[in-house]
Amino acid sequence: MAHFTKATSIKDWLNQRLAIDKVEKVMASEYWIPKNINFLWAMGMVLVITFVLLLVSGIFLLMYYQPNVDLAFDSVNYTIMREVDFGWLWRHVHGVAASVVFLIIYIHMFTGIYYGSYKKGREMIWLSGMLLFVAFSAEAFSGYMLPWGQMSYWAGMVITNLFSGGSLHADGLVEWIRGDYVPAQAFLDRFFMLHVVLVPLAIIGLIGLHFGALRIPHVNNQDGEEFDFDAESKKYLDGDKAGAKVIRFANDFMAKDMMVVGIYLVFFFYLVFFHYDFAMDPVNFDPADGLKTPTHIYPEWYFLWSYEILRPFSTNVGLIAFAFAQVIFVMLPFLDRSPNAVPASRRGLFKYWFWAMLIDMIILTSMGKVPPVEPFGSIGFYAALTFIGLWIILPFITKMEKKV
Amino acid sequence: MKNKEPLILVVVIFFTLAVYYLVEPFAHSQMHKHFESEGFAYNDLPALTKTGDAARGKDLVLGAAACVGCHAISKEGMSAPMAPVDAAGAYGVNPPDLSNAGAVYDAKFLASLIKNPTHALMVEHKFDPAKGKVYPMPAFYGAGGDIDQEVADIVSYLQSIAVKGEEFTPTIAFETACGRCHANRYEKWTPIGETPTFKHKQDKLAFEINVANYEDSLTKYMGKLPPDLSIYIRSRGEHFIKTFVENPQQYLEGTAMPRVGVNAESAAKVIEYLEDSGDTKRHERDHVGKNVMIYIVIFAIFALLWKKEVWKDLH
Amino acid sequence: MKENSRRGFMGKAFGAVAGIGAVGSLVAMKKTWDPLPSVKAAGFTTLDMTIYKENELVVEKWRGKPIFILKQSADMLDTEDKNMSKITGKTTAEMDKKRLIKVGDAHYLVCIGLCTHLGCIPGYTPEEKSFLCACHGGMYDDTGMVTKSPPPRGLDIPPFKIDGMKLVLGEEGPEYKKMKETGITL
Numbered sequence: 001m002a003h004f005t006k007a008t009s010i011k012d013w014l015n016q017r018l019a020i021d022k023v024e025k026v027m028a029s030e031y032w033i034p035k036n037i038n039f040l041w042a043m044g045m046v047l048v049i050t051f052v053l054l055l056v057s058g059i060f061l062l063m064y065y066q067p068n069v070d071l072a073f074d075s076v077n078y079t080i081m082r083e084v085d086f087g088w089l090w091r092h093v094h095g096v097a098a099s100v101v102f103l104i105i106y107i108h109m110f111t112g113i114y115y116g117s118y119k120k121g122r123e124m125i126w127l128s129g130m131l132l133f134v135a136f137s138a139e140a141f142s143g144y145m146l147p148w149g150q151m152s153y154w155a156g157m158v159i160t161n162l163f164s165g166g167s168l169h170a171d172g173l174v175e176w177i178r179g180d181y182v183p184a185q186a187f188l189d190r191f192f193m194l195h196v197v198l199v200p201l202a203i204i205g206l207i208g209l210h211f212g213a214l215r216i217p218h219v220n221n222q223d224g225e226e227f228d229f230d231a232e233s234k235k236y237l238d239g240d241k242a243g244a245k246v247i248r249f250a251n252d253f254m255a256k257d258m259m260v261v262g263i264y265l266v267f268f269f270y271l272v273f274f275h276y277d278f279a280m281d282p283v284n285f286d287p288a289d290g291l292k293t294p295t296h297i298y299p300e301w302y303f304l305w306s307y308e309i310l311r312p313f314s315t316n317v318g319l320i321a322f323a324f325a326q327v328i329f330v331m332l333p334f335l336d337r338s339p340n341a342v343p344a345s346r347r348g349l350f351k352y353w354f355w356a357m358l359i360d361m362i363i364l365t366s367m368g369k370v371p372p373v374e375p376f377g378s379i380g381f382y383a384a385l386t387f388i389g390l391w392i393i394l395p396f397i398t399k400m401e402k403k404v
Numbered sequence: 405m406k407n408k409e410p411l412i413l414v415v416v417i418f419f420t421l422a423v424y425y426l427v428e429p430f431a432h433s434q435m436h437k438h439f440e441s442e443g444f445a446y447n448d449l450p451a452l453t454k455t456g457d458a459a460r461g462k463d464l465v466l467g468a469a470a471c472v473g474c475h476a477i478s479k480e481g482m483s484a485p486m487a488p489v490d491a492a493g494a495y496g497v498n499p500p501d502l503s504n505a506g507a508v509y510d511a512k513f514l515a516s517l518i519k520n521p522t523h524a525l526m527v528e529h530k531f532d533p534a535k536g537k538v539y540p541m542p543a544f545y546g547a548g549g550d551i552d553q554e555v556a557d558i559v560s561y562l563q564s565i566a567v568k569g570e571e572f573t574p575t576i577a578f579e580t581a582c583g584r585c586h587a588n589r590y591e592k593w594t595p596i597g598e599t600p601t602f603k604h605k606q607d608k609l610a611f612e613i614n615v616a617n618y619e620d621s622l623t624k625y626m627g628k629l630p631p632d633l634s635i636y637i638r639s640r641g642e643h644f645i646k647t648f649v650e651n652p653q654q655y656l657e658g659t660a661m662p663r664v665g666v667n668a669e670s671a672a673k674v675i676e677y678l679e680d681s682g683d684t685k686r687h688e689r690d691h692v693g694k695n696v697m698i699y700i701v702i703f704a705i706f707a708l709l710w711k712k713e714v715w716k717d718l719h
Numbered sequence: 720m721k722e723n724s725r726r727g728f729m730g731k732a733f734g735a736v737a738g739i740g741a742v743g744s745l746v747a748m749k750k751t752w753d754p755l756p757s758v759k760a761a762g763f764t765t766l767d768m769t770i771y772k773e774n775e776l777v778v779e780k781w782r783g784k785p786i787f788i789l790k791q792s793a794d795m796l797d798t799e800d801k802n803m804s805k806i807t808g809k810t811t812a813e814m815d816k817k818r819l820i821k822v823g824d825a826h827y828l829v830c831i832g833l834c835t836h837l838g839c840i841p842g843y844t845p846e847e848k849s850f851l852c853a854c855h856g857g858m859y860d861d862t863g864m865v866t867k868s869p870p871p872r873g874l875d876i877p878p879f880k881i882d883g884m885k886l887v888l889g890e891e892g893p894e895y896k897k898m899k900e901t902g903i904t905l
Contacts, residue, residue, distance in 0.1 A: 035718065038409045040416075077635050078590055081684070088685045089692070107416060154839070161838045166871070169905055176749075180758050182783035190752070222408075241717045255707075255714035262704030269700050273693025278428050285639035285682075286631075291778060291785050293839040296435050301427045315836060315871045362419065366426035370434045372856055 028250035034221035042260035043108040050101045057094040067192035072148035073287045099279035102302035116341040117220040123333040124213040130330045142195035149284030156183040166316040224342030304368030312381035338398035349397040444668040449516045456560025468547035479503035488596040495540040496625025506563035508580045513665035525662035577673035590634035590681045626660045635682035763889035768822040776843040781888045785832035818862045830863045830874035876904040
């Protein structure tokens with residue numbers, strides 16, 4: 001047995017058992033962050049705060065929600081919205097946060113792409129981040145089923161049908177996923193389980209992995225600068241705080257994070273109280289009806305770009321294109337062949353690739369929601385082709401890139 | 405090193421707003437028809453030219469016009485000749501109690517309705533006497549005098565007995581204008597009236613059978629069961645409901661839903677009723693919202709000041 | 720690696736035994752997700768085919784799915800659809816008969832009322848004698864054949880058995896088996 005001495009204080013007692021001083025140094029006060037970063041680097045903390053909001057509001061919704069096809073709709077719209085004190089607040093926070101979390105994820109992702117933060121030892125950060133994106137997508141989709149409104153039902157029908165694999169006709173697989181021939185009680189129950197247990201557990205685990213993956217390669221900076229963290233941190237600890245190129249995670253970096261979080265929360269709560277409609281589709285305030293398709297079926301906005309890659313093609317090609325779109329972002333660190341880990345503005349053709357990709361995805365997002373009539377059908381088709389084309393040319397244009 | 409943060413912020417905001425505009429206002433403008441309200445003016449119907457006399461109107465309603473042969477006027481102590489379920493079995497839908505018709509419906513609409521019901525209700529496509537489909541309410545062809553004067557008298561009588569001012573509640577507006585076809589389960593309203601509290605299981609079952617029978621007749625009459633309106637304020641929104649009620653045909657050509665003919669005041673009251681049922685906590689939301697906004701701005705200011713303090717030494 | 724190679728036989732054997740346990744539990748997990756016996760048993764519906772009127776779409780329900788019943792009138796059976804003939808190289812009357820179910824003297828379209836693209840319910844227009852899916856604009860003719868993509872195939876025909884003037888959905892009769900063999904439905 002290890003040797004323990006009589007503790008001189010509570011802190012000492014804890015130190016002997018948990019090494020809290022050491023942990024504090026590793027995780028906070030001597031976790032060195034570059035100083036030349038901008039507010040985009042605070043998106044991680046914004047995501048943590050949003051996730052906490054989702055978790056807390058979700059816990060309170062769970063207390064009154066009924067995962068039963070006959071009761072679910074009214075347990076949300078009557079019990080939670082009308083009867084439970086502040087039930088409406090939890091629901092609005094949950095609904096708005098579920099939508100806004102994807103906005104922040106996309107900003108966070110495109111920040112990473114722009115500054116090359118998936119390269120040179122940071123590949124695992126990118127990969128774990130993409131796994132988080134998948135887990136959040138599963139969480140969002142399963143949660144969307146729970147109010148059991150028209151959009152819940154029909155989105156459930158359309159998305160689970162994707163697993164029939166087009167010409168493969170894997171109807172057995174679709175029925176296995178649903179536990180019935182159509183979305184019904186078994187379907188609602190299992191998506192409820194996924195939403196409140198399995199996927200949140202996966203998300204929490206992945207957040208741990210994502211943070212862990214960051215600790216060794218350190219945070220990137222906005223100039224693509226490589227520097228000696230040991231030398232710079234020594235400078236800081238010796239008192240030259242202004243001269244050092246690094247800052248402490250806590251409180252230096254945290255203070256800036258919290259400033260951004262403060263501004264973000266102003267925006268967030270404005271949406272919660274005064275502009276929540278965008279996150280709660282009106283169609284979903286009609287109870288699920290398996291015999292009446294809504295006039296327009298579309299996913300929530302954050303899935304629209306990949307939905308639009310599916311839509312303009314025939315079933316099989318569409319599914320292949322859709323599968324391509326789902327996995328291709330994961331491959332980014334390996335498709336980018338350039339040796340440079342610097343901002344896109346200093347990277348030749350990649351600069352144009354970045355903006356083209358961003359704009360193309362916005363076009364896809366827009367076309368994914370409007371009815372598939374002309375000219376939207378053609379715009380969507382060409383935007384989908386552009387998306388695939390951009391990924392195909394990426395290895396070639398990055399290979400051509402000169403070292404900076 | 406130049407501070408690029410303002411530029412980055414502008415870029416982020418620009419793309420965020422672009423996405424918002426494209427998936428919300430733009431997409432919805434492409435998906436839904438949009439019609440402006442006429443303010444419940446019913447411009448296609450002829451204006452009232454005569455001033456009515458309520459006393460003469462009363463004689464007509466009770467006598468020559470034979471209104472009470474089908475309609476109840478419970479305020480004046482006249483009950484309906486048939487129970488709602490039986491009336492629906494006979495006519496398709498329970499004929500309305502006329503007690504508050506004068507307050508709920510537009511006077512011009514009422515006058516047109518009395519003279520030519522299917523035209524005022526915009527259901528001529530559904531009830532074509534040539535095809536043997538006759539609207540259950542017969543038109544009033546006059547009691548021998550000037551028909552316009554007689555109709556004005558009837559309208560005047562209905563207005564004189566109807567609720568006024570404070571007594572005219574959103575519930576009365578909804579129950580009179582919508583409640584014979586539409587249920588509202590969140591307000592315990594069924595098309596045959598409010599769900600009572602039951603002492604015995606048998607009473608509850610008997611009531612439910614009555615509702616089911618009524619809804620069966622209604623389904624046959626309308627083609628499908630008119631929807632429950634509990635949270636229509638969230639699923640359709642105020643603008644749609646108002647313009648749809650004003651002229652259902654412009655959104656849904658051939659729909660069995662009649663033009664309701666409410667006046668602007670009762671339309672506003674129906675909306676208020678629907679808000680109470682489907683967006684019950686809206687006042688609390690606005691109130692709490694304002695306080696939270698004030699707090700969160702203070703929170704942001706303190707966060708900013710803390711950052712300034714911490715970063716003082718770092719620059 | 721050196722450590723690994725030194726691991727003994729029993730270590731590997733233990734790993735294998737643990738693996739079998741894990742796979743075994745996966746079987747149980749998979750089976751738990753299967754549709755329940757009560758769900759499967761509720762899969763039969765009997766329809767009286769005499770009640771339907773010509774060119775009037777009736778929607779029945781089977782296994783929670785909408786079932787379209789469309790009794791064909793004489794002119795619907797004869798209508799020449801040039802488009803369809805071009806695609807299939809067969810006359811419309813030939814194609815029609817193959818997709819339709821003959822009960823008594825009348826022909827019926829009996830199909831699952833879900834678009835074969837992504838499962839929305841198409842609407843029927845009696846004047847044009849065609850189905851239109853509002854979701855992605857797919858169209859079908861009065862026998863459920865695709866006339867406009869994206870749907871990859873005609874409306875699916877549910878398993879059926881003809882029993883006098885009745886039709887049992889969920890059971891596979893000889894007529895259904897023939898349709899399946901000739902690839903008219905899946």
